[in-house]
Amino acid sequence: MRKQERICQACGVSLSPDAKFCQKCGQIVDSVLRTEGIGTDFRGNQPPRPKFISLFPRAKWTQRLLIVFVGLSILSIILDMMDINLLKNIHNFTATEAEINNNALIWGIWGVGYTLVYLVTIITFLRWIYQASSNLNALGYVSQRFSPAWAVGWWFIPFMHLFRPYQVMNEIWKSSHPNNKYTPGVPSAGTYKIDIGSNLIGWWWALWIVSNVLENIIMRMWFRAEDLQIKELIELTYFNMLVTSLTVIPAVIVFILINQITNNQEIKSQSSVN
Numbered sequence: 001m002r003k004q005e006r007i008c009q010a011c012g013v014s015l016s017p018d019a020k021f022c023q024k025c026g027q028i029v030d031s032v033l034r035t036e037g038i039g040t041d042f043r044g045n046q047p048p049r050p051k052f053i054s055l056f057p058r059a060k061w062t063q064r065l066l067i068v069f070v071g072l073s074i075l076s077i078i079l080d081m082m083d084i085n086l087l088k089n090i091h092n093f094t095a096t097e098a099e100i101n102n103n104a105l106i107w108g109i110w111g112v113g114y115t116l117v118y119l120v121t122i123i124t125f126l127r128w129i130y131q132a133s134s135n136l137n138a139l140g141y142v143s144q145r146f147s148p149a150w151a152v153g154w155w156f157i158p159f160m161h162l163f164r165p166y167q168v169m170n171e172i173w174k175s176s177h178p179n180n181k182y183t184p185g186v187p188s189a190g191t192y193k194i195d196i197g198s199n200l201i202g203w204w205w206a207l208w209i210v211s212n213v214l215e216n217i218i219m220r221m222w223f224r225a226e227d228l229q230i231k232e233l234i235e236l237t238y239f240n241m242l243v244t245s246l247t248v249i250p251a252v253i254v255f256i257l258i259n260q261i262t263n264n265q266e267i268k269s270q271s272s273v274n
Contacts, residue, residue: 052138052269055262058128065121066255072114073248079110080241084234091230125254126152132172132261139268141175166205169257173198176264178271198260204253211247218243 086103089095133151136144146154146168154164174180218240225233 050134050138052135052265053131054269055128055132055135055265058124058131059258059262062121062124062128062258063255065117065124066251066258068117069121070248070251072110072117073244073251075110076114076244077241079106080237080244083237087230087234087237125258126155128258129168129172132176132265133168135265135269136172136175139176139265144175145171162209166201169201169205173201173257173261176261176268178264178267198257200253200257204250204257207246207253208250211243211250214243214246 083103086095086099089099130148130152133144133146133148146164150164151168151172154168155161157164218236221236221239225236228236
């Protein structure tokens with residue numbers, strides 16, 4: 001009997017027995033160990049599935065941080081309204097130095113808190129993404145297009161980060177749905193018997209992209225705030241309130257998506273056990 005080896009069912013390349021991803025096409029090796037007399041029979045001697053790990057702990061922390069993020073965003077809108085009143089007072093020469101200093105101090109404290117919460121929320125969300133992607137194989141979906149590592153990695157690749165994370169989330173959503181069954185023995189990526197999608201994912205990603213573009217625009221406008229008149233600063237503050245309101249919507253949507261995917265994977269895991 002020749003030495004056991006894996007074969008990538010996507011491109012047919014032979015790999016080492018411990019290979020998890022194809023070095024040629026990058027796909028997860030959804031294959032069996034090919035041995036003498038067995039050939040490429042997909043299910044005959046397939047390695048055991050990885051263990052399912054509940055998403056509830058990571059989902060809980062991510063959702064809590066999203067709530068804090070939304071709260072800080074709402075606080076930002078309130079502070080913007082206070083800024084508008086302060087700018088009007090400055091225009092009318094009725095603002096005091098203490099009011100101006102207190103306003104700057106409040107914004108400084110808010111900025112530190114917002115930055116910390118934003119960064120920690122991103123980290124916890126990506127940890128949730130990684131585990132959600134890792135669970136797909138344990139739930140029976142062996143034709144995974146994106147590996148868990150790349151499910152996170154695509155967020156940091158220029159240009160690709162504009163659409164790959166959406167595709168990753170879409171794959172996780174479809175593969176986690178309890179009503180979505182897989183065609184046994186089919187080694188292709190399109191093994192869904194039911195192509196279940198969610199419009200929420202499209203809305204989440206579109207609003208995420210738009211809000212990020214607008215945030216970059218308004219940040220550049222604030223850099224030249226010293227050259228603006230009071231009236232222009234007030235208009236810019238109103239625009240900032242609009243952009244901040246827009247960033248809240250994708251945060252709320254991803255909160256819902258995390259909840260649904262987490263519950264769906266739990267249901268699918270229980271049904272596979274039973």
